[in-house]
Amino acid sequence: MPWSEALTPVRMRRVALVVPHAALRDTLVRIAEAGCVELDRVEEATPGPAARRLQRLEGHPAAVPPGTTGAPSAAREAPVLALSAPDLDTLQRQRRLGMLAGEAQLEERTRGAVLRGEVAALAGWCPAAEVPRLAWRLAAAGGALVPLPTPPGADPPTLLRSAPSASFAPLVTTYGTPPYADVDPSWPAGITYVAMFGIMFGDVGHGALLLLGALALRLGRPRRLARLSRLWPFLAGAGLSAMLAGAAYGDFFGPTGVLPVLWLSPLKSPARLLAAAVVFGAGLLAVAHAAGAVNRWREGGAGKALYAASGCAGLLFFLGFGLSAAGLALHRSAAAVLGAGLALAGLALVAVGLYRATAGGLAGLAETGVRLLDVVVRAGTNTVSFARLAAFGLTHAALADLVWRGTTGLAGRGAAGAAGALVVFVVGTAASLALEALVAGVQALRLEFYEIFSRIFETEGRPFRPWHVPSAAAADAETEVTRCSPG
Structure with missing residues (x-):
């Protein structure tokens, strides 16, 4: 296909x-x-x-x-x-x-x-x-x-x-039914979701447990969950993503030293992880704006695609906004000035589109100004919102580190200590696995819906x-x- x-x-x-x-x-x-x-x-x-x-x-x-x-x-x-x-x-x-x-x-x-x-x-x-x-x-x-x-x-x-996105389609349909003219983002949305999940749940050992869970679902075990068996690729993707992120962090059931750190250790380089999460989120938002521009074109033609805040105008503003922010952060004045110019051009196009949708006059100007302010504020807050990927990744790493410290602290204290270490490791790992899997799943879903889908879709279709x-x-x-x- x-x-x-x-x-x-x-x-x-x-x-x-x-x-x-x-x-x-x-x-x-x-x-x-x-x-x-x-x-x-x-x-x-x-x-x-x-x-x-x-x-x-x-x-x-x-x-x-x-x-x-x-x-x-x-x-x-x-x-x-x-x-x-x-x-x-x-x-x-x-x-x-x-x-x-x-x-x-x-x-x-x-x-x-x-x-x-x-x-x-x-x-x-x-x-x-x-x-x-x-x-x-x-x-x-x-x-x-x-x-x-x-x-x-x-x-x-x-x-x-x-196919190939049956396991990921519920991500989209839970948010709403895409209009018939729009793109179907099921498999890109699924890949994005499992990538964000992995960043927050990065651990090779924990990801391997999710892969085992996916295999059990694929085999119809346990039977009471057999109706969820079609979601096994979704769970397998989340487990694989967690393993890849865990390999980059050097975590295997926590900082056990089994694996080398390929990129960074979350607990030792939190600022770097936060910056990387924000940059990653900005890239996702740019792609979402591009998909939104395609949808606006398919829904209403070139005019709607050009002036919509979720279309070409919004994409131009967001790219200029990002270039200007990067120029200021890296002390590149030329990039900052160019980005500011692109952002202003994008805002001007958005303003034209917003004003044309009003009744005109002073009331229309006031409404356009308020909505323009919302576009600017959302661009910043939505981008910074992706810092939660790093924040919850740090939380997961901290919990795994706590369990490992407790395990090693008891392991050298005789037979009783070894038994206690085993209990701490098993119970602690199970608790952190359940808690962090829930948190990472919910937070990835929140970012998917409110930051990404809100730019891709403007209206809702009707299901067949x-x-x-x-x-x-x-x-x-x-x-x-x-x-x-x-x-």
């Missing part, structure tokens, strides 16, 4: 489902089995016959299995669809809530069909790559899936790709929600029709 496709959501096609009215049910059952199409839905409060029967059963005490509380049993029985139209009264008498729920969904989609003589048509969205396969599947029922041009101003739903209900035959046979793949 080309990298340009890996950085964008799955391409969607507007499609029309055209079918003889007599074959509408069979075609909709096939659509529901495939789970590839998000059909347009009609907002209508009046429930159909199946929905009314389902509502009556939900309110009947016998519909709730003994010993259960809370949600109605229909919420616990998965909807299924019969291949042919069932007798709804029989389903109600037999309390077939799953089949009634499936029929209620079918009724809702059927109401969205447009009828012209003997032909029915529905519209929706489908992943472009799945259109040929689904069209072939529907042809067997006498239906046709017709690609349509995307209507002007339409907002296609967003579906993030399943295909209609998927298995047929009763597939459910009874415990098989599943191959569903569409996100790519």
